[in-house]
Amino acid sequence: MNRTLAGSKLFLLAMAMLLALSAAGWAGGQKETGPVTLTVWDVYDQEGMHKVLEAVIAQFEREHPNVKVEETARNLDTDKAATMAALNAGAGPDVMTVNNGETMMGPMVRAKYVVDLGPYSAKYGWEKNFLSPSLWDRAKYTPDGKVFGTGNLYGVPAFGELVGVYYNRDIFDRLSLKVPQTVPELEQAAEKLKAAGITPIAYGAAEVWPFFQIWADILAATMADKIGGDTTQKWMSDVVIIGDPKRSFKDPGVLEAAQTIRRWADRDYFFKGFTGIIIDDAMNLFVAGKAGMFLQGSWYCSAVAGADFRAGMFAFPPMKKETGMVPQVGGMNTPMGININSKKKDLAAEFLNTLLSAPEAHKLEGEIFVLPPAVPADLSIAQQGTVFYDMLVQWSDMNAKNRVGQYFDWTTPTMGDEPAGQELLSGRISPEQFVEKMQTNYYSWVSSKK
Amino acid sequence: MNNGSGTKDHRRTYSPLNDIGGALTPYLYVAPTVLVILVFLIYPMASVFWYSLTRWSGLGLKEFIGFGNYATMLADPIFWTSFKTNITYVLFFSLLPTVVGLLLASVVGRSRIPGERYFRAILLTPQVIASVAMGVIFRWIFSPGFGVLDGFFNIVGLEGWQKPWLGDSTLAPIAVGTIGTWLWLGFVVIVFVAGIQKIDPALYDAGNLDGASGWQELVFITLPQLRAELVVVLVVTLIRAFGSGVFGIVAAVTDGRYNTMPLALYAYRVAFVHNRMGYGSAVTVFLIVLILLLSGLTFRFGQRGRR
Numbered sequence: 001m002n003r004t005l006a007g008s009k010l011f012l013l014a015m016a017m018l019l020a021l022s023a024a025g026w027a028g029g030q031k032e033t034g035p036v037t038l039t040v041w042d043v044y045d046q047e048g049m050h051k052v053l054e055a056v057i058a059q060f061e062r063e064h065p066n067v068k069v070e071e072t073a074r075n076l077d078t079d080k081a082a083t084m085a086a087l088n089a090g091a092g093p094d095v096m097t098v099n100n101g102e103t104m105m106g107p108m109v110r111a112k113y114v115v116d117l118g119p120y121s122a123k124y125g126w127e128k129n130f131l132s133p134s135l136w137d138r139a140k141y142t143p144d145g146k147v148f149g150t151g152n153l154y155g156v157p158a159f160g161e162l163v164g165v166y167y168n169r170d171i172f173d174r175l176s177l178k179v180p181q182t183v184p185e186l187e188q189a190a191e192k193l194k195a196a197g198i199t200p201i202a203y204g205a206a207e208v209w210p211f212f213q214i215w216a217d218i219l220a221a222t223m224a225d226k227i228g229g230d231t232t233q234k235w236m237s238d239v240v241i242i243g244d245p246k247r248s249f250k251d252p253g254v255l256e257a258a259q260t261i262r263r264w265a266d267r268d269y270f271f272k273g274f275t276g277i278i279i280d281d282a283m284n285l286f287v288a289g290k291a292g293m294f295l296q297g298s299w300y301c302s303a304v305a306g307a308d309f310r311a312g313m314f315a316f317p318p319m320k321k322e323t324g325m326v327p328q329v330g331g332m333n334t335p336m337g338i339n340i341n342s343k344k345k346d347l348a349a350e351f352l353n354t355l356l357s358a359p360e361a362h363k364l365e366g367e368i369f370v371l372p373p374a375v376p377a378d379l380s381i382a383q384q385g386t387v388f389y390d391m392l393v394q395w396s397d398m399n400a401k402n403r404v405g406q407y408f409d410w411t412t413p414t415m416g417d418e419p420a421g422q423e424l425l426s427g428r429i430s431p432e433q434f435v436e437k438m439q440t441n442y443y444s445w446v447s448s449k450k
Numbered sequence: 451m452n453n454g455s456g457t458k459d460h461r462r463t464y465s466p467l468n469d470i471g472g473a474l475t476p477y478l479y480v481a482p483t484v485l486v487i488l489v490f491l492i493y494p495m496a497s498v499f500w501y502s503l504t505r506w507s508g509l510g511l512k513e514f515i516g517f518g519n520y521a522t523m524l525a526d527p528i529f530w531t532s533f534k535t536n537i538t539y540v541l542f543f544s545l546l547p548t549v550v551g552l553l554l555a556s557v558v559g560r561s562r563i564p565g566e567r568y569f570r571a572i573l574l575t576p577q578v579i580a581s582v583a584m585g586v587i588f589r590w591i592f593s594p595g596f597g598v599l600d601g602f603f604n605i606v607g608l609e610g611w612q613k614p615w616l617g618d619s620t621l622a623p624i625a626v627g628t629i630g631t632w633l634w635l636g637f638v639v640i641v642f643v644a645g646i647q648k649i650d651p652a653l654y655d656a657g658n659l660d661g662a663s664g665w666q667e668l669v670f671i672t673l674p675q676l677r678a679e680l681v682v683v684l685v686v687t688l689i690r691a692f693g694s695g696v697f698g699i700v701a702a703v704t705d706g707r708y709n710t711m712p713l714a715l716y717a718y719r720v721a722f723v724h725n726r727m728g729y730g731s732a733v734t735v736f737l738i739v740l741i742l743l744l745s746g747l748t749f750r751f752g753q754r755g756r757r
Contacts, residue, residue, distance in 0.1 A: 081722060084508050107725050111510025206617055206707060273594025275617025275708070281593060413724045422708060428619060 048368035098337035110145030149241035155335025162330035202291035204277030211421035223253030258431035327405035412445035501731035519732035542627025544687035551638030559646030573636030585702025645679035681752035
């Protein structure tokens with residue numbers, strides 16, 4: 001028995017040594033000889049966007065023959081957790097996702113983990129040549145990380161984003177419907193669709209974020225009707241980006257927007273049982289021809305373009321034609337920034353430049369129907385009369401007229417979980433109570449920040 | 451130790467390697483397990499407790515604030531709503547399967563059923579499905595657009611019963627609860643049937659002689675004999691109702707919307723989405739203590755009455 005004892009002790013000793021050696025080997029093996037590696041952690045796990053990223057990487061590697069790009073795509077939540085853990089350990093990728101506002105950018109800036117991209121933007125002309133000034137503000141923070149929407153630039157997007165009204169051209173033609181130019185016209189179209197047995201607007205309220213998109217477009221129309229488009233644009237960025245405590249959800253137009261969307265729900269403009277439908281399923285139902293319109297984002301464009309019917313998109317209309325274009329929900333796709341721990345910051349900045357400007361990637365956008373960050377959009381990558389063409393036109397318009405709206409779930413850290421919208425639509429609370437809840441959520445955040 | 455050779459000092463006849471450790475030998479053998487427990491259990495738990503005493507976004511520096519997070523927690527209405535929702539889940543994941551499972555087991559447990567093995571496999575099938583997959587499947591089942599449930603009501607002419615199951619604050623927690631009942635009922639039945647089959651038939655014969663009814667048999671003979679099984683079933687289902695099982699299911703089926711948010715998911719959101727790692731840790735510590743308490747009480751209950 002003692003021989004076995006000795007044998008097993010030897011075994012234990014050997015295992016311990018093996019473990020120690022492999023740990024040392026793993027640690028030591030990290031240093032490379034030869035080509036330089038640039039690590040990129042992104043959230044383009046969707047096939048279409050990832051294809052564009054691959055084209056960007058291919059061009060970058062062509063232009064930098066001694067550089068190899070090591071890229072990892074994950075979904076937003078997983079990428080955030082991985083990035084946070086890595087940053088706390090003093091490690092992480094060279095190029096990382098820096099999602100706008102308090103989701104990631106604010107905490108990262110305050111912890112001093114991101115590089116100020118201002119000098120690179122000046123060198124490469126990013127702010128001059130891409131997007132519009134109000135859009136760039138959404139990737140800025142003051143250096144102390146206390147104020148969002150101004151100060152240093154910390155992120156650069158690969159794609160643009162917008163929310164518009166997709167519509168089924170075939171159904172519209174069949175019912176002799178014209179593209180609505182005002183909200184009353186939109187409601188008339190909805191009534192005609194309903195009478196023909198077709199669900200007017202594809203929408204599902206099982207999740208919180210789609211509510212803020214459809215409601216924000218309605219809000220833009222009702223508010224601009226009272227105070228004009230420019231002031232509405234300012235109100236929205238004051239609330240969502242700056243967090244100005246002088247602004248309030250009790251300001252004119254907000255209650256009307258809540259009443260309007262509630263009216264749409266009560267009039268059955270949405271699917272039966274829509275409170276239990278997720279937005280992906282609402283999209284699938286629209287693509288299957290079960291609804292006339294679909295008020296959602298550019299990220300669904302390739303799905304809609306793949307439908308059996310001719311699709312189109314129009315901007316959400318104002319209450320009255322004279323008001324002109326109202327703010328349309330939109331912005332930039334999840335921006336990328338540079339890790340303060342990176343030893344190749346200049347190289348990382350060159351990668352970001354390629355991300356913004358790569359022509360091969362740009363051409364691909366026309367095949368995958370992803371919005372480019374460039375404005376005005378290059379219409380030659382799309383065919384007239386298609387939904388992607390309509391989307392590019394709306395994108396250019398929004399930027400040119402300074403009407404890029406806001407994602408209201410950015411307003412406070414808990415707004416993405418705020419159930420008031422779902423409670424409003426399912427009839428649990430009144431529009432007045434909705435306004436009250438939104439203001440409570442807003443005010444408790446903005447007053448605690450100062 | 452008797453090795454038959456008659457020598458008293460064993461050490462001289464064996465390898466010098468035997469000298470390694472000596473009196474420490476037993477500790478060397480448990481060392482790997484202890485190490486794993488320390489690294490993967492004790493250290494994380496201690497860390498979470500430490501984080502719960504700080505204000506921390508998850509990045510950068512932590513600010514020590516004592517028990518401030520716990521005060522916030524007690525004053526947080528969403529915390530209390532989640533707690534209440536979790537109690538609903540305890541009802542559906544733990545208590546309901548236990549009671550129904552016991553009744554079912556008492557009916558079928560005493561006799562030998564043909565094809566018992568296959569029934570066992572079928573009853574345990576829900577256990578092998580990943581909780582996220584389960585959540586997605588049930589989201590489809592409950593979907594108003596093309597769900598199986600509403601579709602069924604349509605076919606049998608009960609259109610009035612069609613509801614947005616997951617889109618209503620009263621119905622959604624119940625709908626999610628039924629997923630838990632479906633998940634655990636089979637497991638509970640199997641554990642209780644195994645327990646019943648261990649019971650000495652002589653006890654039931656004695657009961658028959660005394661004229662005991664079926665109900666009296668269940669309460670006075672079956673139930674006391676199933677104390678150990680009851681403890682197992684309660685502890686396992688209680689932990690799942692608060693922890694890992696319910697988290698995966700809810701995250702996939704409703705993401706906590708319409709009043710379905712359990713505490714574990716709330717802790718995750720607060721920590722990783724709202725960037726309040728300190729507060730999220732406090733909720734987590736509360737959960738850990740609660741589960742330990744409930745498990746401990748259940749075990750104590752199991753010990754009582756043991757002769």
